[in-house]
Amino acid sequence: MTLIARFFNSTLGKKYIMAITGFLLFGFVLVHVLGNLQIFLGADAINEYAELLKSKAALLWGARLGLLTIAMLHIVTAIQLVRRNRAARPVKYGTSKAPVAASLSSRTAAISGTILLAFIIFHLLHYTVGVINPEFLLLRDAQDRHDVFGMMVRGFSNPFVASFYLLAMVLLCLHLSHGVSSMFQSLGLKSGAYDKVIDRVAKVAAAGIFIGNCAIVIAVLAGVVK
Amino acid sequence: MALTLNSNIPSGSVGQKWGKYKQDSKLVNPANKRKYEVIVVGTGLAGAAAAATLSELGYGVKAFCYQDSPRRAHSIAAQGGINAAKNYQNDGDSVYRLFYDTIKGGDFRAREANVHRLAEVSVNIIDQCAAQGVPFAREYGGALSNRSFGGAQVSRTFYARGQTGQQLLLGAYQALCKQIAVGGVQMFPRTEMLDVVIVDGYAKGIVVRDLVTGKISSHAADAVILATGGYGNVFFLSTNAQGCNVTATHRAYKKGAAFANPCYTQIHPTCIPVSGDHQSKLTLMSESLRNDGRVWVSKKKGDDRAPAQIAEDERDYFLERKYPSYGNLAPRDIASRAAKEACDDGRGVGSTGLGVYLDFSASIGRLGEDKIRERYGNLFDMYERITGDNAYRVPMRIFPAVHYTMGGLWVDYNLMSNIPGLFVLGEANFSDHGANRLGASALMQGLADGYFVIPYTLGNFFASHPQNRPTEDHPEFKQTEDIINARVQKLLSIRGKRTVRDFHRSLGKIMWGKCGMGRNEKGLQEALQEIPALRQEFWENVNVLGEQEDFNQALEQAGRVADFLEFGELLCYDALHREESCGGHFREEYQTEDGEALRKDDKFSYVAAWEYTGVDSYPELNKESLVYEEVKMATRSYK
Amino acid sequence: MNLTLKVWRQKNATYEGKFVTYQAQDISPDMSFLEMLDVVNEELQAKGEEPIAFDHDCREGICGACSLVINGRPHGPMDACTTCQLHMRMFSNGDTITIEPWRASAFPVIKDLVTDRRAFDRIIQAGGFISVPTGAAPDANAILVPKEESDKAMDAAQCIGCGACVAACKNGSAMLFVAAKVGHLGLLPQGQPERHRRVLNMVAQMDEEGFGACTNTGSCSAACPKEISLDFIARMNRDYFKASLKEGFKKEKKAGSDGA
Numbered sequence A: 001m002t003l004i005a006r007f008f009n010s011t012l013g014k015k016y017i018m019a020i021t022g023f024l025l026f027g028f029v030l031v032h033v034l035g036n037l038q039i040f041l042g043a044d045a046i047n048e049y050a051e052l053l054k055s056k057a058a059l060l061w062g063a064r065l066g067l068l069t070i071a072m073l074h075i076v077t078a079i080q081l082v083r084r085n086r087a088a089r090p091v092k093y094g095t096s097k098a099p100v101a102a103s104l105s106s107r108t109a110a111i112s113g114t115i116l117l118a119f120i121i122f123h124l125l126h127y128t129v130g131v132i133n134p135e136f137l138l139l140r141d142a143q144d145r146h147d148v149f150g151m152m153v154r155g156f157s158n159p160f161v162a163s164f165y166l167l168a169m170v171l172l173c174l175h176l177s178h179g180v181s182s183m184f185q186s187l188g189l190k191s192g193a194y195d196k197v198i199d200r201v202a203k204v205a206a207a208g209i210f211i212g213n214c215a216i217v218i219a220v221l222a223g224v225v226k
Numbered sequence B: 001m002a003l004t005l006n007s008n009i010p011s012g013s014v015g016q017k018w019g020k021y022k023q024d025s026k027l028v029n030p031a032n033k034r035k036y037e038v039i040v041v042g043t044g045l046a047g048a049a050a051a052a053t054l055s056e057l058g059y060g061v062k063a064f065c066y067q068d069s070p071r072r073a074h075s076i077a078a079q080g081g082i083n084a085a086k087n088y089q090n091d092g093d094s095v096y097r098l099f100y101d102t103i104k105g106g107d108f109r110a111r112e113a114n115v116h117r118l119a120e121v122s123v124n125i126i127d128q129c130a131a132q133g134v135p136f137a138r139e140y141g142g143a144l145s146n147r148s149f150g151g152a153q154v155s156r157t158f159y160a161r162g163q164t165g166q167q168l169l170l171g172a173y174q175a176l177c178k179q180i181a182v183g184g185v186q187m188f189p190r191t192e193m194l195d196v197v198i199v200d201g202y203a204k205g206i207v208v209r210d211l212v213t214g215k216i217s218s219h220a221a222d223a224v225i226l227a228t229g230g231y232g233n234v235f236f237l238s239t240n241a242q243g244c245n246v247t248a249t250h251r252a253y254k255k256g257a258a259f260a261n262p263c264y265t266q267i268h269p270t271c272i273p274v275s276g277d278h279q280s281k282l283t284l285m286s287e288s289l290r291n292d293g294r295v296w297v298s299k300k301k302g303d304d305r306a307p308a309q310i311a312e313d314e315r316d317y318f319l320e321r322k323y324p325s326y327g328n329l330a331p332r333d334i335a336s337r338a339a340k341e342a343c344d345d346g347r348g349v350g351s352t353g354l355g356v357y358l359d360f361s362a363s364i365g366r367l368g369e370d371k372i373r374e375r376y377g378n379l380f381d382m383y384e385r386i387t388g389d390n391a392y393r394v395p396m397r398i399f400p401a402v403h404y405t406m407g408g409l410w411v412d413y414n415l416m417s418n419i420p421g422l423f424v425l426g427e428a429n430f431s432d433h434g435a436n437r438l439g440a441s442a443l444m445q446g447l448a449d450g451y452f453v454i455p456y457t458l459g460n461f462f463a464s465h466p467q468n469r470p471t472e473d474h475p476e477f478k479q480t481e482d483i484i485n486a487r488v489q490k491l492l493s494i495r496g497k498r499t500v501r502d503f504h505r506s507l508g509k510i511m512w513g514k515c516g517m518g519r520n521e522k523g524l525q526e527a528l529q530e531i532p533a534l535r536q537e538f539w540e541n542v543n544v545l546g547e548q549e550d551f552n553q554a555l556e557q558a559g560r561v562a563d564f565l566e567f568g569e570l571l572c573y574d575a576l577h578r579e580e581s582c583g584g585h586f587r588e589e590y591q592t593e594d595g596e597a598l599r600k601d602d603k604f605s606y607v608a609a610w611e612y613t614g615v616d617s618y619p620e621l622n623k624e625s626l627v628y629e630e631v632k633m634a635t636r637s638y639k
Numbered sequence C: 001m002n003l004t005l006k007v008w009r010q011k012n013a014t015y016e017g018k019f020v021t022y023q024a025q026d027i028s029p030d031m032s033f034l035e036m037l038d039v040v041n042e043e044l045q046a047k048g049e050e051p052i053a054f055d056h057d058c059r060e061g062i063c064g065a066c067s068l069v070i071n072g073r074p075h076g077p078m079d080a081c082t083t084c085q086l087h088m089r090m091f092s093n094g095d096t097i098t099i100e101p102w103r104a105s106a107f108p109v110i111k112d113l114v115t116d117r118r119a120f121d122r123i124i125q126a127g128g129f130i131s132v133p134t135g136a137a138p139d140a141n142a143i144l145v146p147k148e149e150s151d152k153a154m155d156a157a158q159c160i161g162c163g164a165c166v167a168a169c170k171n172g173s174a175m176l177f178v179a180a181k182v183g184h185l186g187l188l189p190q191g192q193p194e195r196h197r198r199v200l201n202m203v204a205q206m207d208e209e210g211f212g213a214c215t216n217t218g219s220c221s222a223a224c225p226k227e228i229s230l231d232f233i234a235r236m237n238r239d240y241f242k243a244s245l246k247e248g249f250k251k252e253k254k255a256g257s258d259g260a
């Protein structure tokens, strides 16, 4: 078996794919939240940032394509693994107890992931493709840049949309609180000495993403940012 | 018909015999090895080592075990360690010393030549196992660590925490697995051997029952190796696994193989006492505990105070008192008997009065609890799981239990029984331990037999006999299958009132009570009345439900107990005939004034090899006399 | 004490199984769990019912034969303890105890509580060994092994092959079992020559047997009677990664196929 085949066909290889794509997605979300937090610096800052990101079409589409590939790999591999794992344990135990010692986040990775997928689709339709609120894409600021600030403020002013975002962030946090330490284990980077540090960094990062994202939504909802 | 028991010991001085044997032995042409089929029954240390090695040599091997995996053979349970004359500690050990200690430990009832060979190959065993990746204990410098064990005065015991047997067995199992993967060994787990098949005087195969489907079938081979372990479960309660049985060796006995010294059974002093009638097995606690624990009972009879309330001067540290130089480290048989005496004297401890204290308070005081935890933590935990007591606070309660059986099928120097082509290895043969086995020597013997002896002796056998392997269609196989089928059907058709377990328990009570730690003529005579009666009742009143062609554990057990019910009688015959005390066999009539074993070398320095004459008839006694050329017989003294 | 048992009864792999309720009366707290089942079986047989089949042998926590899921947990409620060493003092009068076989498609039920765990043997056959034909070994002290490494190898080598890890894992994954053997042999100098092939072949066999993939939930280690650490799983992940890179472009070789 070649290297590639081994990575795509064996359970351990698939886990590397999960971990590497998970790590990249995590990286994206981390950068994304930092970018989004610029909303607190005012409309000018964030709109400028958004403009910058979209200034080079090739780069933008390259990044989008890359992200899409990563996400697809993550999702497809996840589906393969979940199916395999279900087949490996076809009969449930007679007691309704959760498997010993398994954390909630670890048991629900597939569910939290699926809801995240729904969120991402919604999110793209919402802010990027403009299917839900087509007018969002037409917003312009004083410098005739796309008014991302205004778009977010309008978007999250709708309590239903805001709640869905908040719910999604809870799930994201759940997904990552397992995922980030899990990916180190999957890649074999955990062993004794650094375990605790890895786990702590993972938790802090997951919490940071959660707090950052929620802060934006809540700030708009509460009228702090308008 | 008396048997001719030729031990086939090579000539020469004891130290040269094995080397000479190897030089003189005939070889099988490598290209021809493939044509030979060997059956190995048992995948313990002896069986797994033999199967793997013979397959490496090129023989076709079929291996059998009753467990679901060869890795679960009872060798897995050995805790303490394995001896080898490596002299890594530079403390004066040598092949000769190990040889001498083993002969002496066996109370001068073992064959010199075999024991010397065992001591010689002991060093290769450690090399082999270390290379296989057995994680033996090590020093900080990376060299192997040793400890002194079971009363030896040199540190020659290699160990892997408290799981030496497990690690050695896994090493052999892994070697076996490798051979299974390359197709050299065909493995039959959950398959029980129910008879050996003899064609024209040669062992040529076995009949087995597949324990999952219940199907009975035959396997033919050029030689049959039995490595089926010991028969300690004839006592019902022992430190053996539930499935350990005498079936394979007993059936071979019934087919004409001589059974040697069945009365040599070893009682281990440090086991957890029985807690009630529900008890299914006894758990051994490593003997190493005696390095730091002091054994005592109250000086007063029937003293039911808590141990803490019994003042120092009211305690009888009986091992230290009776054996000042060895103290708590006196050999197993001696320590066991001393505990029994204390209990017989009404000074036993615990609710049953069948137990003595093993007290760590002095060591904890001296070394601190942490040190003791480091040394024996897992044993203390195990003790607590089973008894609910914390041995750091209250003394452990221990009592002797049946642990090992020195007797077994008679074999010559080639490890071949008196039936040509039938080889017997490990605990199943009457072995190298004489009347008593030293601690950490059974693992050594099992691996010696499997890795380093049988590969030579089997080759020599093949090379000096014409090859003619029958097929499974041979009438002998069909006939044996029919007999086995009929027996199984009979067991299933009785549908009586008592369970198999109940019969086994009753047999155990007779055996332990009358042929256990202390034996006397009256008791043995009684046992010889009671066992046949119990056997008769078994065949009229046992209740075995279910079907033959199914997974049926009660049926498996019924077959084993049926064999124990015959074998127990043989054991008692042997114990009755041996009018002396030696090693694990203590006849109360034969003891010195201060209660020590009294050997009768002039009359009994022979191997008693029994020949089957029928279920209800007295077996015929054959004697192989033991000649000591190298070692002078002496009284074993541990004072 | 008196207990209610809900026991899985299944004639064999092809039959449907179901829970059957039994009463266990006058159980002594000093009995082991299996001795309690012995008592129930004696009573069943007296009533003419077939006894409950369950695997067991050594009854001292080392052979790895015993295997029951007790109240949803493999080997029952006590940490670092096999079913055979579990004692009834862990339960109280009036308790209801659910007893089931290991559940995993790679461990099909043979009867009642007995499963077929030969998949584990086949994984070891695929590479869980160090190839050293009998007689080919150098002097044992010619290979020095640092005590720390040796101790760590022993931690992993303690695995009793019971399968509780698979039974506990929601994915029916055999990672802990395989990782324990890969770790044991991979930590020792003796195990280095075959290190890459070993892990590749054992994982391939593990996958072929239909065990699930690990999602790092950690139940296995919690249920493991020998408390094998999850670190060994990380270690195996690392080993497999390295081995894949090293051997990645070579043709696949089955262990041992190049001579015994």
Ligand SMILES: Cc1cc2nc3c(=O)[nH]c(=O)nc-3n(C[C@H](O)[C@H](O)[C@H](O)COP(=O)(O)OP(=O)(O)OC[C@H]3O[C@@H](n4cnc5c(N)ncnc54)[C@H](O)[C@@H]3O)c2cc1C
Binding pocket: B041, B042, B043, B044, B045, B046, B047, B064, B065, B066, B067, B070, B072, B073, B074, B075, B076, B077, B078, B079, B080, B081, B082, B083, B164, B165, B191, B192, B193, B194, B227, B228, B229, B230, B239, B240, B241, B244, B245, B247, B248, B284, B403, B404, B425, B426, B427, B428, B439, B440, B441, B442, B443, B444, B446
């Ligand atoms: C608790 C305990 C602790 C011990 N500690 C030590 C120690 O520290 N040091 C030491 O040197 N010795 C020790 N011993 C003794 C030693 O472990 C055994 O004597 C030795 O392991 C026996 O190995 P064996 O290969 O002969 O048989 P076993 O390991 O008993 O193997 C018997 C094999 O035969 C198979 N078998 C049996 N009957 C049949 C049948 N009818 N059909 C098919 N297969 C069958 C079984 O499946 C099994 O595979 C200890 C023993 C016990 C019980």
Ligand code: HEM
Binding pocket: A015, A018, A019, A020, A021, A022, A023, A025, A026, A029, A074, A075, A078, A079, A082, A106, A109, A110, A112, A113, A114, A116, A117, A120, A175, A176, A178, A179, A180, A182, A183, A184, A186, A187, C214, C215, C216
């Ligand atoms: C889109 C839908 C998603 C699905 C269906 C999904 C599913 C999964 C599944 C099943 C796992 C394996 C769980 C485990 O190993 O314990 C996993 C792991 C992971 N996921 Fe996701 N996920 C999704 C989205 C995301 C997103 C958006 C991120 C990042 C922001 C992410 C980050 C991770 C990480 C870091 C891991 C750990 C990898 C590992 O275990 O080695 N996932 N995901």
Ligand code: HEM
Binding pocket: A029, A032, A036, A050, A064, A067, A120, A123, A124, A127, A128, A148, A152, A165, A172, A213, A214, A216, A217
């Ligand atoms: C509350 C939290 C979030 C906010 C406020 C937010 C905000 C935004 C905004 C405003 C855009 C549009 C940028 C633009 O068009 O210039 C965007 C795009 C995007 N967001 Fe988010 N986001 C959040 C969470 C997430 C999460 C959790 C994910 C992924 C798991 C995600 C993935 C994306 C993606 C993939 C795009 C499209 C980028 C592109 O243009 O290619 N977002 N987000």
Ligand code: SF4
Binding pocket: C158, C159, C160, C161, C162, C163, C164, C165, C166, C176, C177, C180, C220, C223, C224, C225, C226, C227, C228
């Ligand atoms: S890793 Fe633990 S649970 Fe799994 S088989 Fe080994 S001992 Fe049993």
Ligand code: F3S
Binding pocket: C165, C168, C169, C170, C171, C172, C173, C174, C175, C176, C213, C214, C215, C216, C217, C218, C219, C220, C221, C230, C233
């Ligand atoms: S429980 Fe299963 S998910 Fe992994 S950590 Fe253990 S194998």
Ligand code: FES
Binding pocket: C055, C056, C057, C058, C059, C060, C061, C062, C063, C064, C065, C066, C082, C083, C084, C085
């Ligand atoms: S019966 Fe051997 S481990 Fe439980």
